[in-house]
Amino acid sequence: xxxxxxxxxxxxxxxxxxxxxxxxxxxxxxxxxxxxxxxxxxxxxxxxxxxxxxxxxxxxxxxxxxxxxxxxxxxxxxxxxxxxxxxxxxxxxxxxxxxxxxxxxxxxxxxxxxxxxxxxx
Numbered sequence: 001x002x003x004x005x006x007x008x009x010x011x012x013x014x015x016x017x018x019x020x021x022x023x024x025x026x027x028x029x030x031x032x033x034x035x036x037x038x039x040x041x042x043x044x045x046x047x048x049x050x051x052x053x054x055x056x057x058x059x060x061x062x063x064x065x066x067x068x069x070x071x072x073x074x075x076x077x078x079x080x081x082x083x084x085x086x087x088x089x090x091x092x093x094x095x096x097x098x099x100x101x102x103x104x105x106x107x108x109x110x111x112x113x114x115x116x117x118x119x120x121x
Contacts (some may be wrong), residue, residue: 003090006057010049013056018102022105033109034099037094040065060092070095072116077101 005013007028014035018028032043040063041049049059070092074083077094102112 003057003087004054006089008056010054010056010059011051014046014050014094017096020044020100021103025105030103030109031100034112035096037079037113038067038070038096038099041068051068055091060089063092065108066092069116071109 018031019030021027032046034105035041035046036043038058062089073095074081075098076082077089080094082091082094082098085094099112102115104107107115
């Protein structure tokens with residue numbers, strides 16, 4: 001892992017995602033639920049990571065139960081097509097970015113999860 005974001009503290013980056021959601025009227029819990037859906041980490045584990053010194057890269061690298069439906073998350077994030085990202089950890093990071101972007105654009109947690117669990121609907 002050689003990207004700077006990998007070495008950043010999980011707490012710092014995750015707080016930025018929470019702030020982005022809260023500015024648009026969403027909640028910390030919404031961000032946690034989407035993170036749980038994507039990574040397989042429980043809400044308790046996510047809070048423990050938030051209160052630890054784990055790096056953002058290690059958080060994603062340790063996600064053993066990553067959601068198989070993440071392959072349905074498509075589109076661009078920061079003008080980069082998610083499907084073109086070769087680095088697995090970076091692609092996982094961008095999946096979460098995309099979920100939080102949708103949340104900030106007014107979608108509900110349920111709408112986002114349903115969209116990627118049933119992409120043909």
